[in-house]
Amino acid sequence: MATAKKTPAKTAAVKTAAPAKTAAVDTAAVPAKKRTPNAAFMKALTPSPALAAVVGVAPLPRTEVISKLWVYIKANNLQDPANKRMINADAKLKEIFGKPQVSMFEMAGLIGKHVK
Numbered sequence: 001m002a003t004a005k006k007t008p009a010k011t012a013a014v015k016t017a018a019p020a021k022t023a024a025v026d027t028a029a030v031p032a033k034k035r036t037p038n039a040a041f042m043k044a045l046t047p048s049p050a051l052a053a054v055v056g057v058a059p060l061p062r063t064e065v066i067s068k069l070w071v072y073i074k075a076n077n078l079q080d081p082a083n084k085r086m087i088n089a090d091a092k093l094k095e096i097f098g099k100p101q102v103s104m105f106e107m108a109g110l111i112g113k114h115v116k
Contacts, residue, residue: 087107
């Protein structure tokens with residue numbers, strides 16, 4: 001029983017749509033929007049006595065508290081040399097963090113308990 005060879009079906013060539021032409025906008029002509037800071041981050045908070053020993057007693061926004069903590073950490077060489085994301089707490093920071101070593105990512109969460 002001989003079977004006839006089937007010829008492959010011809011596929012229709014699919015045309016890809018050309019990208020839509022967009023009007024070129026001159027970015028120099030459009031003024032950039034000024035980014036406004038979030039009011040919650042800019043609210044001055046009073047540090048606890050343990051935190052005030054590191055950042056000072058004056059009320060500061062959360063962002064400034066973290067910045068001053070990093071200044072203290074860098075000045076006292078408290079970053080773990082093997083893993084720079086880990087912070088080794090000295091006596092002052094151990095009162096704030098509650099443990100001898102913390103990650104820089106959990107530092108902000110631990111600071112929340114020490115500001116009002």
